[in-house]
Amino acid sequence: xxxxxxxxxxxxxxxxxxxxxxxxxxxxxxxxxxxxxxxxxxxxxxxxxxxxxxxxxxxxxxxxxxxxxxxxxxxxxxxxxxxxxxxxxxxxxxxxxxxxxxxxxxxxxxxxxxxxxxxxxxxxxxxxxxxxxxxxxxxxxxxxxxxxxxxxxxxxxxxxxxxxxxxxxxxxxxxxxxxxxxxxxxxxxxxxxxxxxxxxxxxxxxxxxxx
Numbered sequence: 001x002x003x004x005x006x007x008x009x010x011x012x013x014x015x016x017x018x019x020x021x022x023x024x025x026x027x028x029x030x031x032x033x034x035x036x037x038x039x040x041x042x043x044x045x046x047x048x049x050x051x052x053x054x055x056x057x058x059x060x061x062x063x064x065x066x067x068x069x070x071x072x073x074x075x076x077x078x079x080x081x082x083x084x085x086x087x088x089x090x091x092x093x094x095x096x097x098x099x100x101x102x103x104x105x106x107x108x109x110x111x112x113x114x115x116x117x118x119x120x121x122x123x124x125x126x127x128x129x130x131x132x133x134x135x136x137x138x139x140x141x142x143x144x145x146x147x148x149x150x151x152x153x154x155x156x157x158x159x160x161x162x163x164x165x166x167x168x169x170x171x172x173x174x175x176x177x178x179x180x181x182x183x184x185x186x187x188x189x190x191x192x193x194x195x196x197x198x199x200x201x202x203x204x205x206x207x208x209x210x211x
Contacts, residue, residue, distance in 0.1 A: 004170060004203050005177040007059060007156070008196060010038035012189035014051035019193050023200050027057035029083065029181070032065065032073055037188035038181070042076045049077060059083050059101070067095060074098070081123060090118050099123040101156065106142040116153040126179060129159035141165075144172045163198035170206045178203065 009029030011017045017028050030045045031038040040048070049058055057080040062070055064086035073079070074096065084093050085103040093100050102119040103126040104111055115125045129142045141160025157175035162183035169175065182188070184195040 002176070002207070004175065004207055005156075006200060006203055007057075007177070007179040008184060008191065008199075009059070009061065009179055009181040010036075010185075010189055011048050011191065012038060012040050012044060013191070014047045016191035016193075016196075017048045018051040020191065020196050021052050021056045023193075023197050024204075025056065025196070025200065027059050027081070028052065029059045029061050029179070030077075031061045032069075033061065033063040033085070035063075042073060045073075045077050057081060061085050062088075064088065067092070070096065083126070085126075085128075090121075093119065094121065101126050103128050103158070105129065106146065106159075109146045109148050112146070112151060112155075113148055116151055116155070120153065122153075124154040124156050124177065126156040126158050141169075144169060147173050161199075163195055163202055166199055166202040167206050170203070 005026045007027040007029055008020050008025050010031050011028050020028060030040050030048060033039055058078060059081045060073060060077065060079040061083040081099045081101060082096060083101040083103060093102060100122055101124050102115060102122045104115040106112060106127050106129065112127055119125055156177040156179050157169060157173055158179040161169060161178060161180040166178060170178065180199055184191055184199050186192040
C-alpha cells in the first residue's frame with residue numbers, strides 16, 4: 001500500500017505538537033472555533049507552530065467564521081491549508097487564495113458524492129460523522145461501508161478513529177489520508193504521546209500491507 005497521509009487535529013499545547021512531529025505526523029490541526037473544547041487563541045497557535053519542524057503542514061480549522069476573522073488569523077499565523085468544518089459555500093472557501101479542505105458531516109452516500117462535485121477545487125473533502133449540533137471532534141464514526149466506489153476526488157477519512165480501529169478503517173475504506181482528534185487524547189486538547197504513537201504505528205502497518 002502507498003503512503004497514507006496523517007493529520008492529528010485539535011492541538012492546544014506546543015509540546016504535544018512537537019511530539020506528534022517527532023513521531024512522523026504529516027499535518028497538525030488548530031481549531032479556531034470558540035465553542036470547541038480544543039479552541040486555541042492566536043497566541044497559543046503561534047506557540048504550537050513554533051514547535052514544529054519544517055515540512056509539517058499547519059491546518060487552521062474554522063466553523064462558519066467571518067471572512068474578517070479568518071483573514072486576521074492568516075495574517076498572524078503561517079497557515080498551509082484552511083479546513084472549513086461548517087456550512088461554508090464553495091464560493092466562500094475560494095475567497096482566501098489558499099488550499100482548503102472541506103469537511104462533510106456524513107448521513108448518506110449522496111452527501112459525499114455531492115461534496116466531491118461542489119468542492120471540486122478543494123485539496124480534499126473530509127468525511128466526518130454527522131452528530132446533531134456538533135462540528136467534529138465528537139468521537140463518533142459513520143458507517144464506512146457508505147463510501148462510494150466511484151469517488152473521483154481526494155478525500156480524508158475522519159470521525160471516531162482510534163489507535164485500535166484505524167487499521168480496520170483503512171482496510172475497509174482504502175483511505176489514503178486519515179484525520180484523528182479525540183482518539184489520541186487524555187483530555188480534550190491534551191494529546192497522549194502513547195496514543196499518538198499507536199495511531200501512527202497502525203497507519204505504518206497498513207502501508208506495509210500488514211494484516
